[in-house]
Amino acid sequence: MQGSSVIVVGAGVAGLCCALELSERGLRVEVVERATTLGPASCSWMAGGMLAPWCERATTEPEVVAWGAPSIAWWAERFAGTVRRGSLVVTPPRDLPELSRFASRTERYEWLDADRIAELEPDLAGRFRRALYFPDEAHLEPRRALAALADALAARGVPIRLGVELVPEQADADLVVDCRGLTARDALPDLRGVRGEMLVVRSRDVRLSRPVRLLHPRFPLYIVPRADGVCMIGATMIESEQRGPVTVRSAVDLLNAAFALHSGFGEAEIVELGADLRPAFPDNLPHVRREGRIIRANGLYRHGFLLAPWLARQVADSVLGAHIDSETVDTETGDADLPQRRRA
Amino acid sequence: MFYGVKLGSRLLLGTARYPSPAILEAAIKASKAEIVTVSLRRESGKGKAGQSFWSFIQATGLRVLPNTAGCHSVQEAVQTAHMARELFDTKWIKLEVIGDSDTLQPDVFGLVEAARILSEEGFKVFPYTTEDLIVCERLVEAGCRVLMPWGAPIGSARGLNNVYGLRALRAHFPDIPLVIDAGLGVPSHAAAAMELGYDAVLLNTAVAEAGDPVEMARAFALAIEAGRAAFIARPLEPRDMAVPSTPVIGKAVLGGL
Numbered sequence: 001m002q003g004s005s006v007i008v009v010g011a012g013v014a015g016l017c018c019a020l021e022l023s024e025r026g027l028r029v030e031v032v033e034r035a036t037t038l039g040p041a042s043c044s045w046m047a048g049g050m051l052a053p054w055c056e057r058a059t060t061e062p063e064v065v066a067w068g069a070p071s072i073a074w075w076a077e078r079f080a081g082t083v084r085r086g087s088l089v090v091t092p093p094r095d096l097p098e099l100s101r102f103a104s105r106t107e108r109y110e111w112l113d114a115d116r117i118a119e120l121e122p123d124l125a126g127r128f129r130r131a132l133y134f135p136d137e138a139h140l141e142p143r144r145a146l147a148a149l150a151d152a153l154a155a156r157g158v159p160i161r162l163g164v165e166l167v168p169e170q171a172d173a174d175l176v177v178d179c180r181g182l183t184a185r186d187a188l189p190d191l192r193g194v195r196g197e198m199l200v201v202r203s204r205d206v207r208l209s210r211p212v213r214l215l216h217p218r219f220p221l222y223i224v225p226r227a228d229g230v231c232m233i234g235a236t237m238i239e240s241e242q243r244g245p246v247t248v249r250s251a252v253d254l255l256n257a258a259f260a261l262h263s264g265f266g267e268a269e270i271v272e273l274g275a276d277l278r279p280a281f282p283d284n285l286p287h288v289r290r291e292g293r294i295i296r297a298n299g300l301y302r303h304g305f306l307l308a309p310w311l312a313r314q315v316a317d318s319v320l321g322a323h324i325d326s327e328t329v330d331t332e333t334g335d336a337d338l339p340q341r342r343r344a
Numbered sequence: 345m346f347y348g349v350k351l352g353s354r355l356l357l358g359t360a361r362y363p364s365p366a367i368l369e370a371a372i373k374a375s376k377a378e379i380v381t382v383s384l385r386r387e388s389g390k391g392k393a394g395q396s397f398w399s400f401i402q403a404t405g406l407r408v409l410p411n412t413a414g415c416h417s418v419q420e421a422v423q424t425a426h427m428a429r430e431l432f433d434t435k436w437i438k439l440e441v442i443g444d445s446d447t448l449q450p451d452v453f454g455l456v457e458a459a460r461i462l463s464e465e466g467f468k469v470f471p472y473t474t475e476d477l478i479v480c481e482r483l484v485e486a487g488c489r490v491l492m493p494w495g496a497p498i499g500s501a502r503g504l505n506n507v508y509g510l511r512a513l514r515a516h517f518p519d520i521p522l523v524i525d526a527g528l529g530v531p532s533h534a535a536a537a538m539e540l541g542y543d544a545v546l547l548n549t550a551v552a553e554a555g556d557p558v559e560m561a562r563a564f565a566l567a568i569e570a571g572r573a574a575f576i577a578r579p580l581e582p583r584d585m586a587v588p589s590t591p592v593i594g595k596a597v598l599g600g601l
Contacts, residue, residue, distance in 0.1 A: 061363065284363065
């Protein structure tokens with residue numbers, strides 16, 4: 001397949017990671033995106049950007065750790081803004097059992113006492129008696145990371161054609177990688193949207209240097225620091241496909257979480273409120289499905305930046321005909337005209 | 345038997361907060377539940393907002409008991425019930441009117457009022473209530489033919505907080521189906537509720553947030569079956585003194601003769 005042409009449809013985090021991986025493996029790649037600017041039209045734009053497989057394990061399947069852990073190095077090699085300072089999990093004293101429960105469902109953490117919390121995050125000094133610290137985790141700023149991927153693609157001579165709406169079936173290429181997210185439900189009927197809402201604040205009083213998760217029996221939320229005192233607070237998980245602005249109830253939950261973490265957030269400015277739909281399959285795990293020359297890569301759910309590098313590797317393996325783990329990849333073939341068979 | 349509908353399972357399962365719809369589906373199967381509850385307040389909005397999730401629930405083929413979770417006023421609860429009737433084509437409604445957003449304790453005054461309004465409109469109301477006898481009497485007067493007292497606050501996993509009150513409720517309403525709704529953590533809690541003579545148990549968090557929701561669903565199903573069988577088999581009452589089950593020959597018999 002070396003030298004073949006591949007068109008990637010969709011320039012969210014899935015599409016850009018796939019394009020870069022394919023290009024790095026020697027394929028001639030082109031990206032098309034129906035939006036006229038890179039980013040805002042994809043749900044990656046609203047992402048938190050936590051590379052936190054071990055924290056995620058507390059509420060997800062073991063695959064998220066196995067597939068997500070290698071992503072930290074993948075990003076660090078390709079995006080200088082990848083911050084490897086771990087992440088912190090705290091809870092108000094009343095909900096301390098939540099912290100033990102969280103710990104019992106995951107691994108690769110340390111228990112911190114108040115002094116160690118203060119060392120790591122001086123602004124949280126005196127606010128929490130115990131915390132869980134996941135030293136191997138990382139985070140990044142999704143919008144800058146997308147731009148960095150686009151730069152890396154440009155440097156490799158991979159064109160990104162914006163404002164081009166392309167139906168994968170009609171693409172003129174040897175292979176098509178369908179990374180259209182929720183738009184691909186015309187071809188993936190079991191894909192659904194899960195609404196997420198987030199907000200961005202700017203604070204002069206509170207500085208954090210790593211993501212902090214605040215556990216609560218009903219509203220577990222997280223805060224991810226960006227540059228210049230900006231923090232992203234997310235995210236709701238609602239089984240609804242309603243688009244449209246953040247609801248008052250969700251905004252109150254998100255703001256309450258920030259305020260519970262540090263009352264200094266009371267003086268922060270609200271910079272942005274956003275909502276979008278995450279594409280998800282019924283098991284909430286990403287899948288790669290192949291139909292002849294079309295490879296559909298989708299279902300990143302709430303793990304866009306964490307699992308997109310894994311998804312890209314699966315796609316590249318499929319394109320290059322490498323061994324594919326049948327448990328993790330549903331390649332629905334049957335087409336005698338498969339490129340990898342041609343190669344064989 | 346709820347509102348004339350006879351069911352084989354005494355477990356009702358909530359559908360919120362599972363790791364994924366696939367796990368939810370497997371948990372429903374393992375629980376053998378025939379009724380699932382669906383929250384409308386959040387997974388709602390206009391038009392076809394939650395359609396994917398709902399069509400998934402409907403595809404299970406089970407009876408859906410929509411609930412008004414998250415409603416804080418009579419008006420909200422009544423509106424949500426109307427929406428549920430349209431969406432799921434059912435007159436069943438699990439009625440929650442929340443009085444306190446932290447403990448999710450029911451507002452029993454609003455509950456009775458909303459139950460009356462909805463019953464008059466032809467709804468079959470399943471009210472989520474405290475175990476208060478008089479409140480339950482008012483709910484029956486308002487038209488409810490099922491009562492769903494809490495075991496403990498929603499999601500608290502504490503079990504049956506007031507066994508005495510729940511026992512009194514059972515004695516007071518021998519003919520009304522009683523369902524323990526909320527607050528259970530482990531299967532032994534459910535077994536205890538069934539041993540008290542309760543008709544069924546409604547679970548959500550205890551299964552959804554267990555480390556292995558599917559296995560926990562199965563465990564609860566077994567416990568509910570065991571508790572029910574124990575109730576029918578008329579268990580022993582605790583005694584102050586151990587009583588030998590065979591005559592104690594050759595020993596002096598103390599007192600009482």
